[in-house]
Every structure is written in structure tokens, then in C-alpha cells.
Amino acid sequence: MRTEFYSSLSQNFSQLLENADDYNVTIKVGENQNTQEFHAHSSILRARSPYFKSALSNQWANKKKDGMILFTKSNISSPVFTLIIEYIYTGILDLTNVSSSDILGLLVASDELILEELFKYVQNYLIEKETAWLNQNLVKILLIVSKLASCKPLQNYCYKSICADPDSFFASEDFPILNKDIFLELVKRDDLGIEEIDLWDHLIKWGISQTLTIKQNDVKKFTDADFENLKKTINPFISHIRFYVISSRDFYNKIRPYKKVLPLTLYEDVMSFLMAENKPQQKRLPARFSPYLYINLPESKIIRRKHAAILSDRIHYKNASSKTSKEYKYKFQLLYRGSRDGYDINTFYSKVNRQGQAIAVIKIQNSEKIIGGFNASGWNYSYRNSYDDDDEYDCYNDRNKNHFIFSFEKNYKIKIGKFVSGTGLLYGQDCMIEFGDGDLTFNGRKGSCNQRSYDQPILDVNSFVAEEMEIFSIRKL
Template sequence: MRTEFYSSLSQNFSQLLEDADDYNVTIKVGENQNTQEFRAHSTILRARSPYFKSALSNQWANKKKDGMILFTKPNISSPVFTLIIKYIYTGILDLTNVSSSDILGLLVASDELILEELFKHVQNYLIEKEAAWLNQNLVKVLLIVSKLASCKQLQDYCYESICTDPEPFFTSKEFPILDKDIFLELVKRDDLGIKEIDLWDHLIKWGISQIPTIIQNDVKKFTDANFRDLKKTLDPFISHIRFYEISSKDFFNKVRQYRKILSLELFEDVMSYLMAETEPQYKRLPARLSINLPESKIIRRRHVVILSNWIRQMDSISTKNKYKFQLLYRGSRDGYNINTFYSKVNGQGQAIATIKIQNSEKIIGGFNASGWNWNYNPNYNSYNYGYYNNRNPDNNKNHFIFSFGENYEIKICKFVSGTGLYYGNNCMLAFGDGDLTFSGGTGSCNQRSYDQPILDVNSFVAEEMEIFSIQKIMI
């Protein structure tokens, strides 16, 4: 019989960190007035971190003083290293009351120190728990994570968020400091959901902000040198602009005055296409895809971004899908009759259910990964309701339920055990063994099958309820 006592082991190592008098490593973190020294044991550091294993090897030139190994890490802040050293010694990470900026700093530091387990956890935590902060700081976050090769998941999240709702990103005050390579990656994408003329406007503003010698925004006052500098700055972007998708009016009013930064051949070709409808001689890029948001009374574009990213994580086929939300059912429009409900949603594939709580900013709902699939019985003019109770974990693992707070903070509740989804003649929605049930305008939430409750109360009244089918758009 094998017994594991990890709790006491973690506690003992915590005491070793706090009270040790036999340490042989000193690590100084931070810079200027915000520095702090940490004491550690080389044996533990080597065992827990490949970075320190190499750094403490005989081949690494360590700075020593009185037999003590010294490290300086000015790029890691004291609050961040406090979390790291506790994780190294105890395996414990507590992000309660830790600022979002420090959590991002923890991601960067864990990548540098090759703490793969910690890195993966923090990356997932940022996406799952800090979505609102990420979406408000996309320029800052992308500037940092674009330099981390291991951070593909968070990079993709940021790019997808921008492509789905680009206007807040392009109009943010941080936009002028955006790195050229990041901006170019966005301009190349077919799924950037923005009008081409608006993208052109943002590109021009960004380009002008990169050139200190351009001291005015009035293009009529630009010198030849100004145009040469602007052309050099924007030249990598020009071939990725869909000029043929811009209207003749917008091209005349907003592009024509910048013709000096375009090749004469391209300018004449676009003008010929727009004015005389001639066949383009240059490669015509396809129009960009954009998310067609339903006329929802509950969710907004940012909700769609966040939910799409979660659905994408559940998608075992492709991580490159975009999703179109198609309204199937609305309570205030279609009524809360269960037969009507099933006639709208049955056989429509994967779907998202959303509910706006009455007298609250809360939005709750669930992702039905399998869809509603009941056979219509013409003899009874209704659906053949049975009790669907699938306890196969493989069939339930992709369902999830969720709640949104006032500032888009999302809580995702994952299936653990029991029933992932059931439906029958007494309910419209039933996720889990009571975790989220709804019918006739009211519902209840009693955690049983999912890992956490989505509401702090057990019952609720809906202000509105909507069901959307989830249609994949391959890119």
C-alpha cells in the first residue's frame, strides 16, 4: 500500500525557506530602490528549475562572495519572485489579491526560469480569470508575450480578441507604441474584423506617429521627405491592404492624397478598377472575414470573443476555427413554451445558452457541445421526451457552464462527474444534476456535476433568455 504525505512535505519545505541558516545562494531581484534579497539552497533550486540547474553547474561562471553564490535578477520584481520561490520550495501558488500586472510578470519570469508547469498554469489563469484585464491591455500584453515562443496560446487569444473587436484596440492611447511586427501580423490576417478604409486610417496614423520629423497631421503640408519616410515605414504593410475592397468615394477622399507612398502602378491599377471596373492586374486579396453578431439582447461582441476562445479550447479538430453565433431562440420573442423551444433548437448542433438575470448585470449560461437531438412524434404533436442522462465522461467533458460579471469577468465551470447535460419534458435547460436548470422563465443553480457554482444564489428569475447555434468558419 502506497501512502503520500505531500501536505506535510510542503509545510516542512516552507519552514526550510523561511528559517534556514544553511543557505548557500543569495538572489537579488528588482532594481533601483525596489530590490530584495532572497536566501535559497542550491540543491533545491537545481532540482526544481532547469535554469538554475545550468546556472549552478560547474560550467556556469557564478559570482561568489565568502562561499556564497550570488544571483542578480533586476528584471524580476520582488512580488513576482516571492511567488516563484514559494512555488519552488512548496509547490504552492496563491494568486489571491495578486495584481494582473504581477501575474503577467510571473508568466515572463517562469518562462525565463524554465518552470514549465508554472508557466502553463499562469498562461491558462490569465486567459480564464483575467480576460477583462487582458482585453483592456492588449497592446501592453502583446508587446510582452510576442517575445515568448512558448506563449502561443496567449498570443492567439490576444490576436483573436483584436480581430473580433478591433476598434477598442486601434483607438487605445497605447496604440501608437505598438510594435511593427505585431501590427503587420494583424494587417496580414483575413479575419481582422474591420472595414478596410478604417484599417487604412489607423495605419496612416500609426505610421505618422513613428516618424518624429512629421510634426503635423495635415497631409497637404507634408514635404517630399515626409512622404519618403512614411513610405519607408509603411512599405511592408501596403501589399496586405485590400485596396480593391475600398469604395471609390473613400479611396478618393482618404487614400488618393497619400498616393506618393504607393507605387504608381498600384495606384493606377486600383483607380482603374474602382472607376472603370477593369480587371485588377495586381493580386486581389480576399475581403476580410468579420463576425456577424446576432441581434442579441444579452451578449455583446466582447462576450462572443471570450466564449469563442473557450469553445476553441474544447475543439479537438482545429484551433484555427472562428465561430458564428446564429440566434435560434429568444424567450421574449418565442415564448417559454417547451415545445416551441425544442422546435427552434432541436437538431441545430452545438449551441450556447445565455440568460440575463432579472435586476442584475449577471449573465449566465452553458455550452451544449452535442446539441439538442430529439425526434418529433406526429401522433402526439410534440417531441419524444425521454430522460437523457449521459454519464459517460467522454460525452460530457466538452460541456461547460459560465457566468459573466459586470466588467466581462467570466467564471467557467467545468464538468467533473455525474451528468453533463440532460433534457426532458420538464425543463428547457438542464446542465449537470441541477447545476443549471431553466424552464418557464425561472431557474436554479445547485452545484453537483460541475467544479463550482455559477451563482451565489440557488434560484433566479430571467429577464431574457437566448439560444445561439455555433457555426464553425474555417480560416
């Protein structure tokens, strides 16, 4: 019978790392004032890392001092190498309280040191546990991981995240410095969820920032040299722009001013197609397909197109992670915004009443959370501005089984509360919004969530203060 005592082995090697006086390797990591020396044993390093096996071989020239082998790794920080050396000696990795940037540094270092097991684990950890941080830093992360051949899963995650929510990516202050190859990879994708004319706008913005000889953004002031230099910058992208799906109005207003950066035959062919409906002679790429392109969402201060697509899927009884079918297109119409219209209850009902199915979204103050509810019947509230003792406000309990409440985390993970029994949606004089028997109530800027009528709570706290609130009617086109 075979028995393995890995726990004791790991503990013993941990003591060897901490207390040994027979080490023969010194590794200096970090740079400038942030350097630290680590002591190690060449035999252990060779056994655990193919990199060190080569580096410590007779064929690799190593700097020695008093019989000690010296290494300098200025590109690896002290916190990162602390994790690596503990992993090498004990097989233990503890990422508790480790910053996201250090975890990314650990990924890069484990690739350099050919620690394959550690590399695979850290890459999966970033994708599964650090999604919010990844989505906030996509440009910087792609610049790093695009250089790592073994980092395809993380590269793919970043590209898919951008395709799903391109608006925030292109609005990033880092976008103008985006690497050309990375941007080109995005433009080639069929699933990039952006209108083609918007992509053109971003391409021009990026191209101007990358062309240092252009000193102004006003195309009317461009010289022939400016156009020629911009053409060289964006030329690799032109064949991947779907010009034939752009409206004639947008082509005239936004592309025609940059006519000089396009091949003349392409320009004339698109003009012929758009203005005279002639058959294209140039290669015509199909329209991009992304579920988020099939959502008509006006400017919102709270939600993005991906939020709207996920909610639309839920309304049509689909799994929230599935793709919206191409046969459906949804229009979200802004009916009410708290910061614009005020939080008076009568004003609220004058804006939203009898407008059909509607979605309420609330951004919680000092939080990344978005909560809200789907009113499957629409607000149909009969109210009076004044009443005497004989009159009452018309209160009505709408028990439509398709009502639901929800909350979004920053990484678009949604939590749904389904209406079960009791109060579905209450129209009353006290609250603007009242889903369930207290499951989601809101009036003014304050609200509460106490689970009773819906199958699960949408918040971990019972009360909240809103930063903003919006109501959208939703219709299938």
C-alpha cells in the first residue's frame, strides 16, 4: 500500500527555506529602492523550475562571489518573488490579501521561470476571481498578456469582455495608447458589439493620437500631409470596417470628411451602393453579430447595453447568459430620471403611468451595485393630487407572475428575485416603487429591500440610498 505524506514534506521544506544556513544561491529582485535578496538552494531550484535548471547548469555563465551564485531579477518585484519562492519550496500559494496587480505580476513571472503549474493556476484565478479588476484595466492587461504565448485563455477573456461592453473600453483614458495589433484584432472580430459608425469614430480618434505629426483634431484644418500620415496609420484597419452597413447619412457626415484616407475605388463603390443601390464591386463584409447590437438603448447614467441585453433575455424567458436571438430587437425608452425630473411622487407617475412594460434601475450610492425591477404590466396607477376623508388613493396589488427584481454586480453578474406569492407590485400613495411586500421599495432617494414576496433577496443589506434612478419602457421592435 502506498501512502503519501505531502503535508509533512511541505512543512519540512518550509523550514528549510526559513532557517537553512547552507544555501548557495542569492537572488536579488526588484529595482531602485525596492530591492530584496532571497537565499535558496540550487538543487531545489533546478528540480522545481526548468528555467533555473538551465540557468544553474555549467553551460550558463553565472556570476559568483565567495562560492555563492548570484542572480538579479529586477523585473520581478519582492512581493511577487515571495510568493514564487514559497511555492517552489512548499507547493503552497496563498493569494489572500495579494493585490490584483501583484497577481498579474505573478502570472508574468511564473511564465518567465517556466513554472507551468503555477502559471495555469494563476491565469484561471484571474479569470474567475478578478473579473472586476480585469474589466477595469483591459488595455493595460492586454498589452502585457498579448506577449505571452501561453496566455490565450486570458487574452480571449479580455477580447470577449471588450466585445461585450465596448463602450466603457473605448471611453477608457488608456484607449488612445492601445497597441495597434491588439486594436486590429478587435476590429477583425465579428462579435464586437458596437455600431460600425461608432467604431469608425474610435478608429479616427485612435489614428490621430497615434499620428504624432497631426497637431489638431479638426479635420477641416488637416493638411494633405496630415491626411497622408493618418492614412498610413489606419490603413491596416480599412479592409475590416463594414462600410456597407453604415447609413448614407452617417457616411456623408462622418466618413466623407476623411475621404482622402480611403482607397478611391472603395470610396466610390460604397457611395454607389448607398446612393444608387448598385451592387458592390468590392468585398462586402457581413454585419457584425453581437447580442448587444440588437438593443436600442438611449444614453443612461446607470446601465450599459449589456445590462439591457441581459434583462431583455430574462424578460423573454431565456437564460441571462445566453445570446439574444437575432430575430429580436428591443427599444428602451427613457421615461424618467431622478436627477432630471426630481423625486416627487406625482411627477414620477405623470412620467411613467400607462407607458406599458417598464424597467426601473437604481444605482446605489457609494457602491458598484445596480438594483431594480421589471414591471410586467406597466404602471397603471389612478392617483389624485388631493382628497378628503371620503376619498382614498387607488391602491392595487398587481400579481403578474412575470414581475421580477434584480441586482447587478460590476462584472454583469445578475441576481434575480422571482415573484412567488402575496404582493407582486403595489401601486400606492407612499412609494414610487414597491415590488412585493417590501422586497424592493423606493421613494425619494431612500429605499429598502426586505425579502417576503419574491424567492430571494437582491441585496445583502435592508436599506440603501440611491445615487440615481431611471425608468425605461421596453418594447420589442
